[in-house]
Amino acid sequence: MSSIVPAPIARQPWQMLFPLFVLIAFGALVLFSAAGGSWDPYASSHVIRFSVFLVMAFVLSRFSRELVLFFAFPIYGVVLAMLLAVEAIGFVGGGSQRWLNLGFMQLQPSELMKPAVVLVLARYYSALPVGMVPTLGALLVPGLLILTPVALVLLQPDLGTSLAIVFGGSMVMFAAGLPLRWFIGAAAAGGVLAPVAFFFGLQPYQQKRVFTFLDPESDPLGDGYHITQSKIAIGSGGFSGKGFNEGSQSHLNYLPEPHTDFIFATMAEEWGFLGGIVVLGAFAMILRWGLSVARASSDRFGKLIALGMTATIFFYVAINLMMVMGLAPVVGIPLPFMSHGGSSMLTNMICIGSLMLVHRWNRKAPRTGLLR
Numbered sequence: 001m002s003s004i005v006p007a008p009i010a011r012q013p014w015q016m017l018f019p020l021f022v023l024i025a026f027g028a029l030v031l032f033s034a035a036g037g038s039w040d041p042y043a044s045s046h047v048i049r050f051s052v053f054l055v056m057a058f059v060l061s062r063f064s065r066e067l068v069l070f071f072a073f074p075i076y077g078v079v080l081a082m083l084l085a086v087e088a089i090g091f092v093g094g095g096s097q098r099w100l101n102l103g104f105m106q107l108q109p110s111e112l113m114k115p116a117v118v119l120v121l122a123r124y125y126s127a128l129p130v131g132m133v134p135t136l137g138a139l140l141v142p143g144l145l146i147l148t149p150v151a152l153v154l155l156q157p158d159l160g161t162s163l164a165i166v167f168g169g170s171m172v173m174f175a176a177g178l179p180l181r182w183f184i185g186a187a188a189a190g191g192v193l194a195p196v197a198f199f200f201g202l203q204p205y206q207q208k209r210v211f212t213f214l215d216p217e218s219d220p221l222g223d224g225y226h227i228t229q230s231k232i233a234i235g236s237g238g239f240s241g242k243g244f245n246e247g248s249q250s251h252l253n254y255l256p257e258p259h260t261d262f263i264f265a266t267m268a269e270e271w272g273f274l275g276g277i278v279v280l281g282a283f284a285m286i287l288r289w290g291l292s293v294a295r296a297s298s299d300r301f302g303k304l305i306a307l308g309m310t311a312t313i314f315f316y317v318a319i320n321l322m323m324v325m326g327l328a329p330v331v332g333i334p335l336p337f338m339s340h341g342g343s344s345m346l347t348n349m350i351c352i353g354s355l356m357l358v359h360r361w362n363r364k365a366p367r368t369g370l371l372r
Contacts, residue, residue, distance in 0.1 A: 013359055016289040019282035020337060020352065024050050026278065027338030030267045033245045034259040042259045042340045049345050050337075057353030061360055068357070069301065072123035076145070079116040082109035083152040098156045099343075108343035110153045110161045115350045117169045118308030120145055125176035126301035133177045142173055160331030164315050171311035172304050175294075226262070227326045229255045233265040234325065241272030259340045261332055264324045279338070283317050293359050302358040309351040316348065 024047070031042035086100060086109055099106040121142050125133075132138055146169040153162045174183060233249040236242070247269040250258035258266040267275050290310030297303040313336055320335040322328035334341050336348040 013356060016286055019285040022282045023337040030263055031259055031340055033247060033270060034250050034266050036251060037245050046340055049342055053346055053349035057349050057356060060353035061356035063357060065361055069123060072119050076116045076120040079109055079112045080149055083149055087155060098158055110158055111343040111347040113149045114164050114168055114312050114347055115309060117146060117165050118172055118305065118312060121169055121172040122301055122304035122308060125304055134179050138178060160333045167315045168308050168312040172308040175304055175307045226256050226330050230262050230265040230324045231326055233269040237268040237272040239273045241270045241275060244270055246270060260334050262324050263335050263339045264321060287314055290355050293355050296362045297358055299361060302361050305354055306358045309354045313348060313351050
């Protein structure tokens with residue numbers, strides 16, 4: 001095989017790239033249909049963005065361990081400064097101030113903070129002596145690194161992205177070896193404080209989303225419209241769907257945001273249960289590969305990066321699918337590699353590039369069974 005396929009191509013992680021290409025291609029077809037049978041404005045830009053970000057991911061995968069260690073804190077600082085800039089000069093859209101206008105695109109810095117938090121925490125814990133992991137020093141500084149951007153994102157307001165940052169950071173802390181009782185205690189404290197946070201910490205529209213999630217049928221033409229139409233679209237697809245470009249819910253504008261947050265519902269209506277299996281199977285292969293990269297790493301820094309980036313992609317997928325099926329409140333989380341959107345595509349491709357980076361480190365340094 002190596003004599004037929006050039007070595008640089010043969011050593012690429014095709015067990016991840018193949019399902020990734022499937023998701024991108026499938027997403028382009030669904031976006032084509034969501035635009036009424038046109039490549040513009042969604043499908044063409046979707047493919048172009050992926051092509052650009054795939055090159056970026058390959059470039060990222062060539063960085064050395066020393067270079068990534070050196071730039072971890074500066075990268076976090078730059079993204080944090082961008083979040084501060086959003087508060088000062090950010091672009092307002094849909095009632096929220098979340099974007100910076102770069103001219104060629106509207107960048108959402110909070111999206112970049114998801115991999116940035118994973119990277120900076122992996123850097124912190126890789127330098128922390130193992131004996132200090134169960135001490136407060138292993139909790140206070142990382143807690144500050146997580147809660148500072150979370151507070152800025154909540155001001156935008158963007159609850160979904162805040163939860164994603166917390167989730168990714170928490171997974172790195174758990175993988176670093178922090179005592180399980182700390183996480184159990186944090187979960188218990190969160191449960192106790194949840195009612196207070198709900199009534200005094202959430203915006204009125206966010207409270208409505210929670211009430212709608214609990215009982216969407218109480219107002220099917222109002223606050224429950226999104227979830228109701230999404231369930232109708234998914235259910236009407238049946239086993240094999242209505243057929244490509246034949247979805248009535250999206251084409252007749254019943255389904256809101258058919259090209260972004262609710263793209264899975266758009267897909268399920270036209271491709272049915274079979275299409276859903278393809279999408280879930282592709283994501284399962286990518287996530288399984290990410291975990292295998294983490295397991296294969298003999299380097300503490302690489303292992304934490306791989307686990308954190310895989311957890312970030314998993315959060316996107318899990319929350320979006322739960323959201324469109326009515327199993328979670330609508331929080332504006334797009335489906336990776338399928339939804340239309342530059343910032344979310346950039347974030348997820350950074351995660352992919354980081355996993356490819358650790359994968360390359362693993363090849364250069366065979367596993368010894370010891371963390372370095």
